[in-house]
Amino acid sequence: MTELPTTDGLRVRWYLALLVAAWVWIILIPPQAEAQAWYAETGHVEFLSNVPLHDFIGTSDVLTGRIDLAENTVDFFVDLNTLDTGIGKRDKDMRKTLETDDYPFAEFFGTLLTAVDPAAEGPQPVEVEGDFTIHGITRTIQVPGQLTFSEEGLRIEASWTLLLEDYEIQPPRLLFLKVDEEQAITIDILLTPES
Amino acid sequence: MTRTSRLTAFALFVAALVTVSSASAQMQRTRSAQQPVDELFWSHAIIVLPSTTQLGKGDLDFTIHHTFGPVSSGLNDLFGLDLAANIRFGLDYGVTDQVMVGVGRSRFDKILDFRAKANLLQRDGWQVAGYYNAAAETTEDGRDLADRMSYHGSVLIGKRVTDQLTIQLAPGFSRFVYAPDQDVFGQGIQTSLNNHYSLGTAVRYEARENVSFIAEMITRVGDVSGGTYNVGSFGVDLETGGHVFQMFFTSSQWITPQHAVAWSRTPMADGDFGWGFNVHRVFGTGR
Incomplete structure (x- = not known):
């Protein structure tokens, strides 16, 4: 003989149905925000250090980046321990200078100041503004760059100059020669649609 | 029970919504799997003993190693600086991040030596490496090449004890193909052995970002050649961009491990040390 459900039992079932619906919505019906999010963790970043007669470049190929056009967020970070100067x-020495044990990442989180058109062909000049953090110091910066939508994904190229003193980084010395305060930073990353 | 179920369901529903909304939040910062090796020593050599530290792939290290005579020679010989100094010029190259090879030439007995070192283990602050040195005395005395050869092999076991303190053990074996008895000044004819066992011990204390204190001891184990002594050395490492300067006092003027093990004739117990210095300059060949 089947027992009739009580009022409480019906409420529990209603909540469970609501829960299942929520998960189905999350899993099966991707929101528009995800459809416009792009992500990669194999971007290239490099910096150029000027030392008299002794310039050198440091690079990393594990730049992680994410852009969400719906939310208008731009998010990048790189593990500074992966920088390679050759x-x-x-x-x-560089890891010591940057104190990477205490401050492992260089990171940026901000927004696009320029409207972009995912349907447009060719590079689109853009500018982003946000918080850049390195060596435990955060400053708001604006960075110019360009976006290119293609079948491969969304390519982002940008460059700017970082002043070491702005981030309380003591320029290292190579014997008696001091590394320049200005460091030219360049990033190049191909983002793919986020699943 | 019903109230609990209701609250649980509601909490899960809120969690689901949070999951959706957090998709647009800042990404979780995670460290890369490509982390650098924790170097226990600033240079691939401590003083006489090799260290577990390796050159990076493509790095070329030019080394000048210089040891003067004993300080006990007094003011007349400027505390050893006027006496014959042993000098070794060397080049070492990082074949990979785990293997390095090198060649060097020392003034005493015109020794030409080839060496190699390979990492065997790096885990939890431990580093283990294998080291090998083959040397030839190139003085013109009519001997065949085979009789000029000597070899040294050791296992280097390093451990980071604290952020500042690292230690190393180096059990080793040295062999001299030709080991005639020697007429040692003031001691007459002394027996020389072909085979020598030794235990190297070393410690480094990082006092400042670019200053470390280093000390090492080479203790012979078992039978030893007559008129020879254990070797002690201590000094300081100074690191500048691109260079490591090592200034030290040592009881042996021999620079290659097998000769320091077998041929050191200065009694460390008498406090008879000589001053010396090493300079390491690293060049990159990869970029």
Whole structure:
């Protein structure tokens, strides 16, 4: 003999049905925001350090980036321990200078100041504004760059100059030569639609 | 029970909504799997002993190693600086991040040596490496090449004890193909052995970002050649961009490990040390 459900039992079932509906909505019906989000973790970042007669470049190929056009957010970070200058000892000196044990990431989180058109062909000049953090110091910066939509994904290229003193980074010395305060930063990353 | 179920369902529903809304929040910062090796020593050599530290792939290290005579020689010989100094010029190259090879030439006995070092283990603050050195005395005395050869092999076991303190053990074996008895000044004819066992111990204390204190001891184990002594050295590492300067006092003027193990004739117990210095300059060949 089947027992009739009580009022409380009906409420529980209603809540469970609501819960299932929520998960189905999340899993099966991607919101518009996800459809316009782009992501990658194999971007290229490099910096150029000027030392008299001794310029050198440091690079990393594990730049992680995400752009959400619906939410208008731009988010990038790189593990500074992955920077490679071509000389192991210089890498170690750089990690000491940046105190990567305490401040492992260089990161940016901001918004697009320029409207972009995903349907447009060719590079689109853009500007972003947001918080850039390195060495535990955060400053609001504006960075010019360009976006290119293609079948491969969304490519972003940008460059700007970082002043070491702005982030309380003591310029290292190579013997008696001091590394320049200005560091030219360049990023290049191909984002793909976020699943 | 009913109230609990209701609250649980509602909490899960809120969590689901939070999941959706957090998709547009800042990404979680996660460290890369490509992390650098924790170097236990600033240079691939401590003083006489090799260290577990490797050169990076493509790095070329030019080394000048210089040891003067004993300080006990007094003011007349400027505390050893006027006496014959042993000098070794060397080049080492990082074949990979785990393997390095090198060649060097020392003034004493015109020793030409080839060496190699390979990392065997790096885990939880431990580093283990294998080291090998083959040397030839190139003085013109009519001997065949085979009789000029000597070899040294050791296992380097390093451990980071604290952020500032690292230690290393280096059990080793040295072999001299030709080991005639020696007429040691003031001691007469002394027996020389072909085979030598040794235990190297070393410690480094990082006092400042670019200053470390280093000390090492080479203790012979088992039978030793007559008129020879254990070797002690201590000094300081100074690191500048691109260079490591090592200034030290040592009881042996021999620079290659097997010769320091077998041929050191300065009694450390008498406090008879000589001053020396090493300079390491690293060049990148990869970029």
